[in-house]
Amino acid sequence: MRYYPVSLDIEGKSCLVVGGGAVGTRKVETLVRCGAKVTVVSKAFTDELTAMATASPIALEKRAYTPTDMDGKFLVIVATDDQAFNTRVSEDAEKACKLCNVADYPKACNFILPSIVQRGDMTLSISTSGKSPAFAKWMRRKLETEFGEEYGEFLSLMGLIRQKLLAEAHEPEAHKPLFEALISGGLLERVKAGDKQGADALLSEVLGEGYTCETVGFLL
Numbered sequence: 001m002r003y004y005p006v007s008l009d010i011e012g013k014s015c016l017v018v019g020g021g022a023v024g025t026r027k028v029e030t031l032v033r034c035g036a037k038v039t040v041v042s043k044a045f046t047d048e049l050t051a052m053a054t055a056s057p058i059a060l061e062k063r064a065y066t067p068t069d070m071d072g073k074f075l076v077i078v079a080t081d082d083q084a085f086n087t088r089v090s091e092d093a094e095k096a097c098k099l100c101n102v103a104d105y106p107k108a109c110n111f112i113l114p115s116i117v118q119r120g121d122m123t124l125s126i127s128t129s130g131k132s133p134a135f136a137k138w139m140r141r142k143l144e145t146e147f148g149e150e151y152g153e154f155l156s157l158m159g160l161i162r163q164k165l166l167a168e169a170h171e172p173e174a175h176k177p178l179f180e181a182l183i184s185g186g187l188l189e190r191v192k193a194g195d196k197q198g199a200d201a202l203l204s205e206v207l208g209e210g211y212t213c214e215t216v217g218f219l220l
């Protein structure tokens with residue numbers, strides 16, 4: 001395996017984006033969706049980014065980049081249209097031991113970005129290890145048709161059930177078959193169909209009397 005897949009927790013973390021063009025704007029959007037505090041250093045910004053900055057924790061700094069911009073940053077994304085400059089920034093990042101992605105330049109990256117399908121808390125990340133971004137995009141579109149919004153709903157319910165069970169007792173071995181029974185028993189299909197009665201029946205059959213969507217805090 002060429003790349004090590006991880007899910008980074010960047011909530012509340014300071015991130016640096018160098019380059020505020022079309023690509024930089026897309027990168028900022030994803031960072032903000034994940035709860036990051038973003039500083040963008042660029043000679044110019046897209047209108048979209050300027051608008052986004054009025055409502056989100058984004059600092060736009062219209063000035064030349066300096067290596068000290070890395071200080072206190074958790075990760076760095078470089079997206080200017082000057083490849084030699086991008087490489088210099090990535091070298092600064094390497095020296096400062098930062099996570100660094102240079103858009104479209106894997107040699108200067110210590111992480112690359114996958115194509116993403118997002119359904120609530122379910123994230124499908126597609127990486128071709130850089131072999132074919134076009135195929136990653138094609139695969140994303142295919143998976144988007146296969147995995148609908150019901151997966152997000154279903155995961156909210158599973159999360160609530162799990163929270164309740166864990167609050168009652170820390171017994172992973174006892175909980176495992178319960179989750180498996182809910183999954184193989186068709187809870188997803190019932191959530192997808194909006195079948196509250198069916199979902200409640202399965203919950204009380206597997207988890208015991210008193211377990212319903214309502215009692216775990218899920219509105220179906």
Ligand SMILES: C[C@@]1(CC(=O)O)C2=NC(=C\c3[nH]c(c(CCC(=O)O)c3CC(=O)O)Cc3[nH]c(c(CC(=O)O)c3CCC(=O)O)/C=C3\N/C(=C\2)[C@@H](CCC(=O)O)[C@]3(C)CC(=O)O)/[C@H]1CCC(=O)O
Pocket residue numbers: 101102103104105106109111112113114115116126127128129130131132133134135136137140
């Ligand atoms: C997934 C996605 C995420 C994102 O960008 O956020 C992403 N590229 C996307 C789209 C896309 N990028 C390119 C095309 C044109 C078609 C094509 O070339 O295939 C298309 C498709 C399109 O635009 O239609 C051009 C391209 N990309 C790279 C190079 C340089 C090179 O390969 O050396 C070149 C220029 C090659 C040239 O000079 O021609 C490199 C990288 N692009 C990556 C990610 C990383 C590997 C991902 C993987 O493992 O597959 C990696 C290694 C580094 C990185 O950027 O992190 C996003 C999909 C968004 C979606 O789902 O819609």
Ligand SMILES: NC(=O)c1ccc[n+]([C@@H]2O[C@H](COP(=O)([O-])OP(=O)(O)OC[C@H]3O[C@@H](n4cnc5c(N)ncnc54)[C@H](O)[C@@H]3O)[C@@H](O)[C@H]2O)c1
Pocket residue numbers: 018019020021022023024041042043044045046063064065079080081082083085103104
């Ligand atoms: N991953 C992808 O899907 C994808 C798609 C297209 C392009 N790209 C790559 O991303 C790069 C950026 O593309 P774009 O369309 O956003 O370009 P762009 O020209 O719209 O934006 C580049 C931004 O960088 C700023 N900039 C340039 N030099 C700078 C410097 N020295 N210091 C600070 N800011 C500087 C510019 O002012 C501009 O705002 C391209 O080089 C291209 O290789 C990636």
